[in-house]
Amino acid sequence: MNIGIMSFAHIHATSYASAIQRIPDTKLTAIYDTDTKRGKEASAEYDVPFFADMDLFLAENIDVVLICSENVLHKEMVIAAAKSKKHILCEKPIATNVEDAKEMIEVSKENGVHLSIAYPVRYSAPICDLKVAIDAGELGEIVAIRSTNRGQNPGGWFVDEQLAGGGAVLDHTVHMVDIMRWYMNSEAKEITAFANNYFTELKTDDAGIMTIIFDNGVIASHDASWSRFPQFPTWGDVMIEVIGTKATRKVDVFSENLHLYGKGNKSLTHLYSGNDTDFDLIVDFLKAIRHGEKPLISGYDGLKSLEIALAAYESNTRKQAVKL
Amino acid sequence: MVKIVLEKDQQLLTHSPLYRFTTENSEEPNVVTILQQPSAEAYQPFSISKKQGNIYFDLWSYSFAIQLKQVLQAHDTVKGVLRLRRTTNKFSYIKEDILALSEWFGDVRNVTVRSNKGGEMHYTIVLCEFGDSIMAHLEYKSGNARIEFEWSSHLHIVEFDSLQMSSDKDNNRNLFKNIDAIVQFAIMWNEYYDEKLSTIQQLLQRGEQ
Numbered sequence: 001m002n003i004g005i006m007s008f009a010h011i012h013a014t015s016y017a018s019a020i021q022r023i024p025d026t027k028l029t030a031i032y033d034t035d036t037k038r039g040k041e042a043s044a045e046y047d048v049p050f051f052a053d054m055d056l057f058l059a060e061n062i063d064v065v066l067i068c069s070e071n072v073l074h075k076e077m078v079i080a081a082a083k084s085k086k087h088i089l090c091e092k093p094i095a096t097n098v099e100d101a102k103e104m105i106e107v108s109k110e111n112g113v114h115l116s117i118a119y120p121v122r123y124s125a126p127i128c129d130l131k132v133a134i135d136a137g138e139l140g141e142i143v144a145i146r147s148t149n150r151g152q153n154p155g156g157w158f159v160d161e162q163l164a165g166g167g168a169v170l171d172h173t174v175h176m177v178d179i180m181r182w183y184m185n186s187e188a189k190e191i192t193a194f195a196n197n198y199f200t201e202l203k204t205d206d207a208g209i210m211t212i213i214f215d216n217g218v219i220a221s222h223d224a225s226w227s228r229f230p231q232f233p234t235w236g237d238v239m240i241e242v243i244g245t246k247a248t249r250k251v252d253v254f255s256e257n258l259h260l261y262g263k264g265n266k267s268l269t270h271l272y273s274g275n276d277t278d279f280d281l282i283v284d285f286l287k288a289i290r291h292g293e294k295p296l297i298s299g300y301d302g303l304k305s306l307e308i309a310l311a312a313y314e315s316n317t318r319k320q321a322v323k324l
Numbered sequence: 325m326v327k328i329v330l331e332k333d334q335q336l337l338t339h340s341p342l343y344r345f346t347t348e349n350s351e352e353p354n355v356v357t358i359l360q361q362p363s364a365e366a367y368q369p370f371s372i373s374k375k376q377g378n379i380y381f382d383l384w385s386y387s388f389a390i391q392l393k394q395v396l397q398a399h400d401t402v403k404g405v406l407r408l409r410r411t412t413n414k415f416s417y418i419k420e421d422i423l424a425l426s427e428w429f430g431d432v433r434n435v436t437v438r439s440n441k442g443g444e445m446h447y448t449i450v451l452c453e454f455g456d457s458i459m460a461h462l463e464y465k466s467g468n469a470r471i472e473f474e475w476s477s478h479l480h481i482v483e484f485d486s487l488q489m490s491s492d493k494d495n496n497r498n499l500f501k502n503i504d505a506i507v508q509f510a511i512m513w514n515e516y517y518d519e520k521l522s523t524i525q526q527l528l529q530r531g532e533q
Binding site: 192193211213217229243245 | 446
């Protein structure tokens with residue numbers, strides 16, 4: 001299977017490229033980037049041709065593209081790839097507004113290609129185990145969910161609203177609300193949120209908290225931020241706690257680690273020892289494509305989680321609950 | 325001499341070398357008299373007091389509050405994210421906690437309250453703001469007493485979990501009352517607090533809509 005990567009703007013592009021190199025019968029065959037310098041560096045690193053022209057790139061013998069561009073470019077790249085009959089794995093968030101996301105889903109459907117969104121948290125082993133426990137009824141009826149996704153300020157284009165479409169709330173909400181939807185098979189119906197600049201001097205929001213009500217009556221709290229500073233022992237957290245009538249279970253993806261104590265700027269470092277979720281995501285996505293099956297995560301999943309993050313911004317602006 | 329009213333299900337840390345603790349009424353210096361009935365001259369818990377005299381809040385009556393206050397005094401408490409979760413079977417703590425938090429973080433505003441129930445499990449999420457630039461999630465879950473507290477501000481994060489951060493998990497005394505915290509953080513109730521409490525109750529009612 002031939003894979004092309006469209007843009008190395010997102011840091012995940014490098015882990016996806018490394019994953020492709022480890023998967024049998026899979027080859028990274030071409031790289032396209034809007035940033036020529038960045039694209040040429042990746043081309044040299046992975047020893048594959050670089051294309052500065054998207055049409056020439058898409059004319060190559062490529063089965064699948066991985067889109068890791070700045071968020072605002074997702075739409076253009078997804079639509080072009082879909083029209084060239086390439087299956088697509090697009091970084092999250094699917095788009096920066098709902099209309100674009102819907103159009104991307106529609107064009108992919110019209111062209112008979114799969115559009116999947118990169119939510120690697122779905123591939124975390126403890127996150128998957130909790131899904132199994134919920135489906136087996138071990139927690140009983142779900143009453144509430146509590147989640148956090150708090151990391152370090154990513155810098156670069158992530159903090160440029162013109163390129164990212166939002167700040168920490170957009171960046172760090174979509175993963176966990178995707179997990180909530182996946183766990184419950186229920187959609188959000190109301191969001192109340194605050195978002196602002198609490199930790200940095202950025203022009204965009206660096207933190208937000210929200211209360212979500214789902215169609216099934218479950219209430220959820222979510223804390224999204226870039227509140228972790230470089231001296232913090234770990235990048236941040238990806239935590240979800242599910243409160244059920246029979247049991248409560250809590251998972252923090254990054255709690256599988258070693259503690260390294262040392263002298264210097266950082267006295268304690270958490271060394272992550274859990275499974276490689278980026279690798280597992282790529283393997284599962286390519287497996288689905290190879291077997292003509294639907295990928296685990298759809299464009300629709302990307303749309304629904306985007307709607308929640310954008311509703312959080314709207315609620316913050318209007319200072320009231322937003323119904324979906 | 326200190327007199328303190330404790331609710332029946334509460335216990336006091338009695339390891340302090342500064343005090344002698346007794347349930348006998350005593351007027352001797354350095355003696356803490358523990359009472360179980362409201363008494364005007366004693367430090368009384370907010371929950372059962374008649375809202376007069378020295379009132380202490382449950383949230384600020386534990387050892388962790390003393391350290392927390394020092395951290396807050398040393399760093400910025402104007403801007404940040406506050407997260408509190410109580411596991412409790414007394415959801416009446418909600419208004420008391422908001423009053424207690426507003427003492428340290430500023431007046432509460434923009435309150436939203438959402439609840440759900442399944443079987444014996446109740447869960448309530450309060451979303452609100454304190455002061456000018458503090459956003460907060462206060463959550464209440466049915467079950468045995470536990471307090472989880474987080475304060476995040478610029479380059480400082482403080483966390484407390486009464487269940488996890490214990491010297492001896494089989495003898496966890498994190499939620500035993502601390503006499504120094506009670507005395508240090510108690511307030512003298514007056515009309516200002518009557519008004520403040522009334523405002524909080526109204527905000528909570530409106531926040532449920």
